[in-house]
Amino acid sequence: MADKVKSKAFPTAFKLAAIKRLEAGEAVLPLARKLGVSRKVLHDWRKAWKLHGPAGLNRKRGPKPGPRKLRPLAEPAAKSGSGELAQARAKIAELERKIGQQALDIDFFHKALRALEAADRQGSIAPASRKSSKP
Template sequence: MAARGKTRRFPTAYKLKAIKRAEGGEGVLPVARKLGIPRKILHDWIKAWKAHGPEGLNRKPGPKPGPRKLKPLQAEETKRSALALANARIAELERLVGRQQMDIDFFRKALRALERPAAQGKTASASSKSLKP
């Protein structure tokens, strides 16, 4: 294994031979062990070779320039996001109903408070009239 921080460079012919051996029936892991490279590197070489041919084996590592391609949402992820949106909407509506109920309770109490003095005033005036000759 190479020292940390240093990347080993392999010639394109070397990479192609490794790919042919792995795809020829030896398997990725045995070929990687024989060559002393990590299995992931050999998988990356195979993937680059299938995608871009021999030119793909000499590409620099790291992100490539240009816009990134986002993977389309799968059906299950779409269902989850739809469920999450529905749950968020339900929670929002429940909060709204709770606020409205608090407003209704407040106004009921205020109305009762306004009705009590009026009712008390009527009874007081009626009783005072009956006392007067």
Template structure:
């Protein structure tokens, strides 16, 4: 696995010039190659610019302080909302049945192993049983 180096920091003016080039119609990939940066980084700059303006280009990485904003719960029409809990319950029951089947298979195999007679560490067949008292 490659070791990550120190992350480069770019001035806001540099980021703005790159964003303006893309807005003028140049492709993201050619601009990123020309500047020697990753295409994803340029996309991140554009996204931050659109969401927060110039302040968005100098935000620190990671979670921001303050209360967390929860994503809104997806709303469905009546049919979908009635089916969603049912589908979740079906999936839960299918997982349970799968676990139970694995348990049954395990115990069936263990029972077979216990039913086989063992002579000096090797299983013996029915025809080779000893007639010793």
């Protein structure tokens, strides 16, 4: 069995000090090495701090309870001109998804047809004229 690596819990003051150093312009990799954390951890701390403030640095890991909030495909815009643009982009995205699905369907049917033709050449499929339910 693989050993699970426990993540070390850092105090909020430590995280805030690291974020201040990042905001002051210190490079991520050297700072991460000095502090003994990964670059990803520093980026996560900075992101959590920007989104939720100091309280974001103490959030528990993993999925949060409650229903998930899904982002809409196209956000409605306040202006009519940009609203039309958003509608056009949404329509384009929808059509591109349909085209992709049709391409997958076509590939599937081409492969099925090739398999049937190969089976027919090998003689494992009887021609339709020979098949009959009458004796």
